[in-house]
Amino acid sequence: xxxxxxxxxxxxxxxxxxxxxxxxxxxxxxxxxxxxxxxxxxxxxxxxxxxxxxxxxxxxxxxxxxxxxxxxxxxxxxxxxxxxxxxxxxxxxxxxxxxxxxxxxxxxxxxxxx
Amino acid sequence: xxxxxxxxxxxxxxxxxxxxxxxxxxxxxxxxxxxxxxxxxxxxxxxxxxxxxxxxxxxxxxxxxxxxxxxxxxxxxxxxxxxxxxxxxxxxxxxxxxxxxxxxxxxxxxxxx
Numbered sequence: 001x002x003x004x005x006x007x008x009x010x011x012x013x014x015x016x017x018x019x020x021x022x023x024x025x026x027x028x029x030x031x032x033x034x035x036x037x038x039x040x041x042x043x044x045x046x047x048x049x050x051x052x053x054x055x056x057x058x059x060x061x062x063x064x065x066x067x068x069x070x071x072x073x074x075x076x077x078x079x080x081x082x083x084x085x086x087x088x089x090x091x092x093x094x095x096x097x098x099x100x101x102x103x104x105x106x107x108x109x110x111x112x113x114x
Numbered sequence: 115x116x117x118x119x120x121x122x123x124x125x126x127x128x129x130x131x132x133x134x135x136x137x138x139x140x141x142x143x144x145x146x147x148x149x150x151x152x153x154x155x156x157x158x159x160x161x162x163x164x165x166x167x168x169x170x171x172x173x174x175x176x177x178x179x180x181x182x183x184x185x186x187x188x189x190x191x192x193x194x195x196x197x198x199x200x201x202x203x204x205x206x207x208x209x210x211x212x213x214x215x216x217x218x219x220x221x222x223x224x225x226x227x
Contacts, residue, residue, distance in 0.1 A: 042201075042217045042218025043152075055213065088155075103215060108155075
């Protein structure tokens with residue numbers, strides 16, 4: 001079965017650079033969540049989209065922005081990168097509106113900021 | 115989302131059953147109980163969920179207390195591959211349109227050979 005795809009899997013950037021992370025949800029899933037997981041920490045919710053509209057916002061820095069496109073894939077744009085942005089970034093997809101609320105997670109993008 | 119409490123860590127021997135508890139005394143009538151686990155360097159993985167009745171699937175069983183203020187995830191025969199952080203999460207039935215999904219802190223399960 002198709003799973004959530006994230007690209008790139010690994011990314012190394014310098015401070016103050018920009019990065020774009022991509023998430024391709026499971027086909028027919030219309031909701032995407034983004035999470036950040038720092039070393040030794042639990043996943044922290046950043047932002048989510050339902051039907052291409054932002055549906056909820058968590059602890060996402062103003063330097064970050066995201067959007068969901070017409071094909072339901074989503075991109076997380078990160079600017080003015082800081083050392084503390086080094087983390088695993090996961091996206092998850094859901095088929096909203098159903099009786100279930102199971103989130104299917106991608107393998108993550110490991111971002112290292114030097 | 116209502117709060118859950120779990121032990122920080124648990125240990126089990128391989129091929130023995132494991133019971134992972136979760137307390138959720140402020141659960142509402144429409145909250146589903148979800149369990150996810152996260153293996154090292156991987157994304158969280160759905161394990162099981164339920165509302166009122168006990169649930170079984172190929173991965174685990176979920177036992178829900180009659181008053182729904184606690185639940186227990188049961189791994190019938192732990193394997194080394196079950197070593198992970200297990201998260202118990204409450205989700206209202208209506209919260210599936212992108213609303214916040216809160217992880218942690220979960221229980222770090224160690225499985226001893």
